[in-house]
Amino acid sequence: MPLPRPLRRLALAATAAAATVALLAGCSGGGAGSGAPVNAEPVTGGTLTYLEPQTWTTLYPPAAGFYPNGGIVNNITDRLLYQDPETLELQPWIATALPEVNEDATQYTFTIREGVTYSDGTPLDAANVVANFDLFGKGDSSRKLTQSEAINNYDHGEVVDATTVRFFFTAPSPGFAQAVSTINSGLVSNSTLAKTAETFGPGNATTVIGSGPFVIDAEEVGTKVTLKARDDYDWAPPSREHQGRPYLDGIDLIVAAEDSVRVGTVVAGQADAARQIEAPDEAQFAAPGLALVAAPTNGVNNGLSFRFRNPLLADIRVRQAI
Template identity: 40%
Template sequence: MPAHPSPSRTRRSPAAPRLAALLAAASLALGGCGSGPETAGANSPAGTGEPVSGGTLVYAEVTPINNWQTQAARFYEKANVLNSVLDRLTYFDPEKAELVPWIASAFSANADSTEFTFTIRPGITFSDGSPLDAAAVKANLDSFGLGVPAAQIQPNVDFAGYKTAEVIGADQVKVTLEAPNSNFLRATSSVTAGLVSPATLQKDAAGQSAISSISGSGPFVYESEKPDEEVVLVKRDGYAWAPDGADNPGEAHLDSVVIKYLPEVAHRAGAVQSGQVDLVRGLQPVDEAALAASGNQVLAADGVDLTVNMAAVRTGSRKLADPAVRQALQVGIDRRSIKDTVLSESYTLAASVLNHQAPGFVDLSADLAYDPEKARQLLDDAGWKEGSDGIREKDGEKLEVTVTSSNNSVVIKPAFELIEQQWRQIGVKLNNRAGDNTFLTTAMPDPNVEFFGTRQFIYGGLGPIFEPANNTMTHTSDPELNALFAAERAAAPGPERDEVLAAEQQALVVDKAFSLVLWDEVQVYGAHRNTHIEFTSGTAPIFQGAWKVDG
C-alpha cells in the first residue's frame, strides 16, 4: 500500500534491538548444535566503515508494476522504486521526528494552516534538463491538489482542501487551502507528492504511467525495463541536493540499481544466501533466523508513516453496525498468540491504530487485552445468541463475516487463520480470504465484505482512510469521527493536535472499534552480508546512501 521520504537520507532502521535479539537467539541455537557459521546482522562488515563507490545493487521486489504515475504510488512496489527517482519539497527525519528542507530550502504556514509558503532551492534540474523552479513546483502542486481531469488523474487524497498555488517572486510558491489542514506540509514529503518535470505533467495518464516517460530530479534515473521482469536505474551525475542533514549530500555511491521481481516468498531468503540478489523485501518469519545464521542480514524497517496492520471494519452488511459487536471482536483477538505463532521478533504488537514511534501515539494496550469472556458477554447483550452449530445468530442471520486483503504481507493470511480459530470460540465465523488477490478485486468495491486487512500511509492523517463516504478501503464514514478528523486538520501542532490525535485513536480502537489492530507495520528485508542499506520512515530502501563491499 501502500509510500515514503528521502532516498538520500542514510539512517539506520530503528529495528536494531529486535534484530539483535533475533541474532542472539540464532547464535544460541547454533551453539547448541555445535556447528554453523557466526551470524551477521546490521553490524556486519557491510554495515560499518566508509562507503564504497561503484557497483550494482540487485533488489528483489514482490510483484511487477505497470502504472508508475506519481499520485498512484501508494503501494510499496511503486514507491520503493520511485523513492529514488523523485525528490519532494520536504523530508521527514525520523530521528528528529520533524520535517526538514529538501527541494524547499524553507517552508512555513500561517496560523490557521490555510496558507503555506515554500522557498525553492536554486540550481536544481530535472533529468530532462528542465529547471526545477517555482513554476515547475506550482504545476506539480496543482496536479496533486486538483488532479488532471483531462488525463483521468485523480487528486492526491492527502492534499485535502487544496485551492490554488501561485508563484510569488522568483523562487517562492504560496499554496492556499479552502479549509485548515495542518497535515498539508507532512503530505509534501510523500512519494505520492514526488516532483516531475513539466514535460512529464503534460503527458496523458498512459504517458505518466510509463516509468520510461517520468523525468524526476532524484539521485537515480531510468535506464531500461523488461516488462514484468526488471527495471534498471543508474545514478544521476551531478546530483547535489539531498535533504537537509543527509549523510550523503551528493551523488549515489552505487552506479546502478536493478529491480527484479520475486513473487515466490519461499525463494527470497535463498536468493540472498546464494548472492543472486543483494536485497529482498518480504521475508517469511520462518526464514529470518536461518538467513541471519548464514552470515547475512535480517533488517526490519519500521513503518512510522503508516497505520498499524489492522482489520479495517466495513459496515455495509450491517452485521458490524453495532459498536458492541466490533468491541467484542477487538477483545476476542489473542494478539500474543499471533506473535508467538505467526510472527517473529521483527514484529511489535499494536497498541493503537498508530504505531509506537508515530507522533501522537497513545498506548491503548490495556483496552486490547484478550478477554473472550467479555467478548461473549458483549455479543450476548447485543442480541447475538449461539445457534446449534455454535455460530451466533440474530433475527435469522448468522454472525458470519469475511476478510479480504492483498498478498503483499507474508504474514497476513496465517494471522487471520489464527483469528478465525479465536473468533470461532466466541461464536463468530470468519471466512478468511486474506492474501487472495483475485477475490480482492471484487471485494474492494463491495461494502458487504466486512473486513479489509490493511495498513495505510497517513501523510494526510487518519481522515483520508476512514472519512470519505466513497472510500473503497473501509466503506465507513462516521459523523463523530469525521468531526475529529476535521478538528485534527485545524489544530495547531503541539499539545492541541496531540489531544485530538488521542481522541481519534480512542474512538477508532476502543469506543467505536472501527480498527481491529494487530501489529505495527514493518517490512522485513533480507540483505546480503556485503550490502549496506538503510530505510526511510516509510520502510523504503535508501539506494542513494547504499553501498556494497567486495568479498
C-alpha cells in the same frame, strides 16, 4: 540520499505496518556477493540487486504508496521537505526552509532552492512546483489521475516570484508541510506532469522524469527496472551526511514472485536485497552475517479497505457488518 552506505545484502519482509529487513555482509561496490564490513567507509560503485515480489503498477507519485511503485519513485524524485526518519523532524530539501504558514493554516509559502534540474535538463523552478501540486492536490479525472491522499482542502498554487510559491486551501490544512515530505509528493518534470494514467504505467518507465539521485535507465515490462546514478545530482537534503552523486552506480529491481526464489537468491549471495520475507523463512537469515530487522511504517495501522464499486459492498450496512 538513498543507500548512502556501502551495499548491504538485505531482505525485506513487509507485514501490515512493518518492513522486515535482513542484512548480510556488506558489499563494497562489486555487486552481489562481494564482502566488506557493514561499518566500512562508503565507496563509490557497484549495482544493488533488489528482488521485489510484485511488479509496479504506476509511477504517478500520489499512487506511490504501493511498495513496488514507491521503490522506484522514491529514488528518482525529490520533495520540498525531508522528514528525518529517526526524529521525524521536518527539514529543508528542495525548499530552502520550512514554510511560512498563516494563522489558520490556509496559506503556505515556500522558497525554492535554485539550480535544481530534472534529468532531462529542465529546471525545477517555482512554476514547476506549482504545477506539481495543482495536479497532486486536485487530480485530473479526464486523465484518470487521482488526488493525493496526503493533501486535503487544496485550492490552488501561485508563483509569487522566481523562487517563491504560495499554496491556498479552502479550509485549515495543518498537515500540508508533512504531506510535501512524503513519497506521494515526489516532484516530476513538466513533460511528466502531462502524462495520463496509462502513460504513467508499465511500458513507459523511462519517460518518467524526476530530479532525484537516480534515473530510470531501462525497463523490461513486468520483469525488471534498471536505475542509473545521476552524476550531476547535488541537492540532497542539507542535513544528510552524504552530498552529491549516489555511492551506487545503479539499482536493478527484479520481480521474483516466488518466496523461495527471493530467499534462496539472497542467502546464496546472488542478490543484495529482497522484500517480503515471510515468517517461516526468517530462520534462514539467522546465519552469521545475516540479520533480520523490522522497521515500522509511520502513521499506518492495520486496516481493511473496501472496493466501493463492488455491488456486494455498495450497501453501507454490509460494510459495517464486515
